[in-house]
Amino acid sequence: MPSRLALLYALLLVPFSLALTTHERLVNLAAAGNGVIKLDTYTFDLLTAPKRNWTAAIHFTALDPRRRCAPCAEFNPAWQAVAKAWSTVDQAHKDNHFFGTIDFDDGQAVFQKLSLASAPVVYVYPATEGSRAPASGKSAPFKYDFSSGFEAGPLAEQLSPHTPIPIPYRDPINWGRVISSGFIGLGVLAAIKFASPLLKSRWAWAAGCLVTTLVMTSGLMFTRIRASPYTGRDGGWIAAGFQNQFGQEVHVVAVVYGLLAFAFTMLTLVVPLQRSPQRQRIQVYLWTTVIMIVYSMLVSLFRVKNRGYPFKLFL
C-alpha cells in the first residue's frame, strides 16, 4: 500500500508544512529575487500576516512605463541596492527582515486596501511577535519619509532602526566621478602648463570674476539650493513671488546686468578714446539709449516680481 502510505504521509505533512512554510517560503522567495521579494496580492498578505516575528520593508511602486511614474524608476535602483546590501548579512539576522516590492500592476487590490494614491511609497511593517515586537505593541507600519531624496544612503540609514542589525549599505564608489575629477585635475595641470599666458592675463581673470559676480547676484545659488526648475510647468520663465525664481531668470538677469555694466564701461572707457566727434556722439547716444531701455526692462521685470513696486521707467 505505498499510495496510502504516501497519503498518510502527506496528511501528516500538511499542517506541518503550513505552519512552517510561511516564513520559509518568504526566505526562499527572497533568495530567488536577489534579496527582494516580488510581491503580488497573495504574497503580500503572507508577508504582512498579522502574526509575524519578522519585519518587512515593502516598496509600493509602478514601474510599468505606461504608468509614467518617473520617481518610481528613479527610486527603484536605490531600493534594489539596499536590499542587496541586506542579503549579505549573517544568516541569523537576514531571515528576520524582508524586502518586498509590489508593483501596482501586480497588486491593485493591495493599493486599494491601503488607499495608496501615489507611488513610490515604502512601508516598514514591524514584527508582532517574538523578541523584536515593539514594546508598545504597535503593529501599524512605519512610513518612510522621502524628504531626504531618492538616494540609497538615507534609505538604508532610515530603515536601519527597524532591521535586526543596521543595513550594511555603503555607497558604491562613483567611478565616473573619480575619473572625471582625475581628468579635470589633469586638465588643470595642462592648463597651467600650456595656458599660463591666459592664467597670467588679468582680463581672463576679470572675465571670470565678472561672470561669477553676475551669476551670483542673479540668484544662481538660490536655484541650486532650492533646485528650482529651469522654467515653469506652463513654460513661463518668471516664477511668481518675490522670494522665488526659475533657472532661466538667472540667465536673463545676468545678461541684463552684464549689458548695463558693459554700456557703462563703454561710456567711460571707450567713448573718450574716440577722436572723431561725430562717431563719439553716436556712441554716447547709443549707449545711453541702451542703458535707458535695458534699465526700463529690468525695472518692469522687477515689477512683475514685486507687485507693490510703485515706480516704473519708460516701459
Add this chain to the structure above:
Amino acid sequence: MMLLSSLVLLLSGVISGTLAKSSTGNTVLVVVETAKQSNYSKFFKGLENKGFDLTFREPKAESPVIIQDDVPSFSHVIVLASDAKNFAKDITPQTLIELTTLKTNLLIALSPKQTPLSSLAAEFSLILPTPGSVLYSYFPERADKPTVVPVNIPQTPITSQKGPVFFSGVPFALGDNPLLVPILNAPVEGFAAESTSAEVLVEAADRGGEGLWAGSRLGLVTGFQTLDGARVTWVGGPEVFSDEYAAKEGPNGVKAANAQFVQDVAAWTFQESLVLRVDKVNHFLANTTTSLEQYTTNDNIEFSAYISAYDAKTGTWAPYSGITDMQLEFTMLDPHIRTALLPVPGVPGKYSKTFRAPDRHGVFKFVINYKRKGYSYLQSSTIVPVVPPRHDGYPRFLSAAWPYYAGAISTSLGFFVFSALWLAGDSRPAKKGKAQKTE
C-alpha cells in the same frame, strides 16, 4: 530674635486658643436632617466643648450657603445626611470638591443607597460596592444584628484609644491613590453584601469568595488628604457618630470606644492633630550667616528648615523635632543631590544639612517633599541659581602655563636686549638694515 518670634507665636496661639482648637478655623457646618440631629448630640456636644462653632442645616435648605463668591463660608463641613437623595443646589459633588481646593475640611458619611455622595466618593478613589450592600460580620458572636459590627481600632497616629468601635454601613475598597489615609478597616471576617439570604451566601461561598467583597482591606473610615492640604474623611455610615452606638457595650462587656473615636476622627479631619508646617527655610554659604542670592559651583551650602507642629491642647504651634526621615533634594530637572535632612540637636524644630553644590551651573531648587500618611504634607521649594565662578574667581597662577609665561618673558627680554643693542650699536649695520627694509 528666636525668643521674640516664639513669643509672637505663643501670643497668637493664646488668642486662637480661646477661639478654637483647630489650626484652620472653628466654624463648622453640619448638614443633617433636623429630625436626626438629636441622634448625634454627644458628638456635637464634644465638638462644641472643644470650641467649635456648629451651624446646622437641612440638606434641602437653601441657606446658609456653603460657598459664596468663591469664598467658603465655613472652615469645616460635616455631611451626616447620608440618605438624602437630593441636596440643595449649592451642595453638589462639584462644589464639595471646590471646597476642598479652598482648604475646607470635609467629614462625609455614606449610605448604602445611591446618592450624589456615592459619585463623589469615586473621585476620591473609593470604590463602593453595588448599591444596597452593607457590611456584615457574624464574628464575634453577639446579640446584635450582623450589620452592627464591632471593629477593633488599629494603632495609628490618628486614633490612640483601645476598644471596639461599633460600625454599621457601607464598606468600600480603596483605589491606588497614595493620598488615601486608612483609619479604620473592616474586620477580617467582614464582608459586603446586599442581603444575607442563604442563596447569596452559598453561591458566593461556592465560588470561593469570588465576587464577594470581604476582608480587612475594605475601608470603613478612610481619610484623604488633598495636595492642597485639605482633609476629607469618609465614613461608611453615620451611625458611628450616634449616641446609641456610643453607649453600646461590646460582646465581652468592653465599653464601646465610639465617643472617643469619632472625636479623634474629627480632630484629624479638622486639622487638630498631626498638623505640621514649614515655618521658614533659609540657606547660607557654610559657616556664614548672610543669605546669598546665588551660589557658585562647588560652594558649601548650609540649608535649614524650621518645622513646627500644631498643639491642639494649647492651640499653639510649637517647634517640632520629631521627624527623622525627611529628605532634602537639590534639583535642576533631576535631583543632583538627595540627602537626609535631620533635626539639629539642641535647637527645637530646626533641621539642617550642609552639602557641596554640584559642579554644574543652572537654576536649582531646594526641595522638601515630605508626605507621610496622616501627617500634613511638608512641601517647600526655594529657587536659587548656581553660577560659574566670577572672572576673577579662578586661580591666577597655573604651573601648567609655564611654557606661556616663559615665552612671554623671553620675548620681552629679547625685545629689551635687541633695543638696547640696536640703540648702542654702530650706525653701519643700521644702515644696512634700513636699506633692506626700504627695498
Add this chain to the structure above:
Amino acid sequence: MPTAIPLPSNVSPATVANTASLLRIVALLLISGAAIASRLFAVVNFESVIHEFDPWFNYRATRVLASKGFYEFWNWFDPTAWYPLGRVVGGTVYPGLMATSGVIYNILHSLNLPVDIRNICVLLAPGFSALTAWATYMFTKEMKDESAGLLAAAFIGIVPGYISRSVAGSYDNEAIAIFLLMFTFFCWIKALKLGSALFGTVAAVFYFYMVAAWGGYAFITNMIPLHALVLILMGRFTSRLYVAYSSWYAIGTLASMQVPFVGFQPVRTSEHMAALGVFGLLQIIAFAELVRSHVSSQQFKRLLYISVAAIGVLGGLAFVGMTYKGWIAPWTGRFYSLWDTGYAKKYIPIIASVSEHQPTAWPSFFMDLQFLIFLFPAGVVFCFRQLRDEHIFVIVYAVVASYFAGVMVRLMLTLTPVVCVASAVALSSLLDTYIDVREPEVAEEPATDNSTQGAAPTNGTNGSQATTPASATTTTKKAKKPAQPTSALGDLVSLVTSKTGKETVGVFGIDTRLTVILNALGMLVFFVFHCTWVTSSAYSSPSVVLASHGADGSMHIIDDFREAYYWLRQNTPQDAVVMSWWDYGYQIAGMADRPTLVDNNTWNNTHIATVGKAMASSEEVAYPILRKHDVDYVLVIFGGVLGYSGDDINKFLWMVRIAQGVWPDEIQEPNYFTPSGEYRVDERASQTMKDSLMYKMSYYRFAELYGGGPATDRVRNQQVPKVGPTLDYLEEAYTSENWIVRIYQVKKEDPLGRDHKTANSFTHGKKRKRSKPAPRRKAIAG
C-alpha cells in the same frame, strides 16, 4: 585749451583746493544727516521702540551693563533664560554693542545729559550709519579719489541693503559691525599701502572691536589673509605686505582672544586657520627673500622655492592631520553650511529654519541694491584696469561676498559695502570723464585708425591678442558703415591688452556731456526714490508692532505682542515660567520679564527639541514635560484670525523636525501630514496633528469666534472643524485683541491626584464609569 563751457579765470588754485575740501566736508555732513534721517522712519511711523527679536536681548543686556557696570555684566548669569539651565551671558555674548552703548550712556550722563538708555539703544544704529558712511568714504578714497569716496558714502548712507539692518530700533550687532568692518578694511589698505606698522596696529585694534561686536568678524579674519595670499600668488610680496599683515595678525589675534566668548578659538578652530597659515607663509617667504637677497646662486633659489612650496604643503597636511585628530575644531555648522549648502537642512534644522539663512533670489538683490547691482561689475572692471594692491582687495571681496550673499540672505549685509565702493568707483569715473570741461582737439578721421594701428603693436607687449586689433582695423576702409562698432571694439581690445591704454582724448560737445550726466543724475534720483520707498515700506517695521492699511490708506496699528507681554508682566508672578517657541524668548524676557525655556540664542538643541516635543505631542504626553520644567504658561502665536503668516502653525513643522532629531521614535514628521501628504489644519488634518498641543492651543475656541459660521483660518485659507479642540491640562489665560498671541496656563496637579482628563469631565458633570477594583479582588477576598 578749449573748454566746453566758459570757466572763470581769476581763481587761484589754493581757493579751488580750499573750496573743494569745504564742499567735501559739507557733503559728508549732509550724507551723514541723510543716513541718520532715512533710518528714522520706524520712529516716526511707530514709536521709539526696540525692534524684532535679538535686539530685545541686546537691550536687556545693555540695561544690565548700564545699571550694574561692566564687571557685573561680564559675570552676569541669567537665571531666567533657558530655564532651568540658565545662561552664562558674559561668556556667551559679543559685548561690543552693549559696551558701546554703555560708554555713550556714561559719557552723556557725565555731561549731565540724562538720556534714557532705551533712546541710546534705539538711535545707536542710525548714528553708526553716519560713521559707516565716513569709513566708506575713507576706504573708497584709497581706491580712487575723494569724489568716488563721496559717492560711496552717499550710496552706503541710503542703500536699503544696509538700512535693512540698521534702522532706528534695530539694535543689533550689525548696527556697529559694518562701520567696524569698513574701518578695519580701510586701515588694512592704508597699512598695506604705506607698509605702516602703525596702521596695521590700528587695523588690529578695530579688528578687536569687531570681534567683540559681531560673530561675523570671521569675514575679516578670512578676507585679509585671502587678500594677502592672492598678492603673494601674484608675485606681489613686498615688505609692506609683510609689515602690515604681521602687525595686524599678531596684535589682532592676541587682542581677539581677550573676548571671553572667543577665547582660544583663534588657535583652535578651522575658521581661523587661514589667517594663521598665511601668517606662517609670509614668514617663510620673508625669510626666503632675505636669503635670496644675500645669495645669488641660481640653484639655491630654486631650492628655496621648492622648500617654500614643500613647507606650505606640509603645513596644509599638518592642519588636516590636526583637524582629524581633533586638536583643531572642524568648521562649525553655520560656516560649513556656506560651502555645502545642503548640509544645514539635513543635520542642523535649527540653522536651516531661520529665514535669514535662506538663499537669496535675484529680486532681493535688486530690492536691496537697485542700480548699484549693475554698476558693481563695471566697478570691478575699473579695478582690474588699474589693479593696484588695494584694487585686488576689492575684487576678491566682490567675488567672495557675492557668493555668500547668494547663499544666505543675511550676508547681503557684507556684500553691500563692496557694491557701494565698486559702483561709486564706476560712477565717479563716468562723471569724471563727462564733467571734465576740457574740449579735445578734433582730429582727422583716418588718424584715429592710424593711431589705433600704431598704438596696439607697440603698447601691447604681451598676449596673443595683440595682433587682433591690427587685423581687425585693416578692414575698416573697405566698409564705412561697420567702421563704428569695429573701431569701438578695437578701442576696447587695445584697452584690454595694453597696460597704459591709448591716450584718452576726452569728450566732444556739450550735448553728449549733458546726455550722459542727466542720465546718470536721473538714475541717482530714481535710486533715492527707490531707497526711500523700500526703507519706509519694507524695512521700518519693528515687527513688534504691526501695521495694516485700510482701503482708504488709513493705518491701523496692531499691538498684540506688547499687549500680551504686558499682560504677562502685570498678571503673573515674577517667577512664572513661560514656554514658547524660541523665536519669542528674547521678547518675553525683554518685555514680559519672565523666565523662558528657550530663546533666540539657540545654544542647546536638546532643550529646544524638548519644547518642540511638548508642542508636537498630545496633552497627556506634554503635561509631564511641562511640569518637569516648572512651566506655568505656554504662549503661542496664532495668525489665523488676522492672516498673520509668521505664526506658530506655519513654524510647526520645524518644531516637529527638531524634536524628531532627538526623539525619532516618538515624533515623526509624516504623522503630521494627511495621508496624501498635505499639511492641513481643517477636517482632513491627521489625528496626530489634531491631538498636538500646538494645534489645540491655536484653534481652541476658534470656531466659536465665527458663531456657527464657517471658521476660516485666514493664513492657510482652510476651514477648521466646527467642533474645536478641547483642553484638559491647560486653560486659556489670555488671548490678545487680534488673537495673535494666545497664552495658556498649565494646570497644577489635581489636588485629588486624578489626571486632568478625569477631573475635567467630573467638573463638567459627566458620569464616571463605575470602576471596580479588579486587580485587588483576590486580595480582598483573601
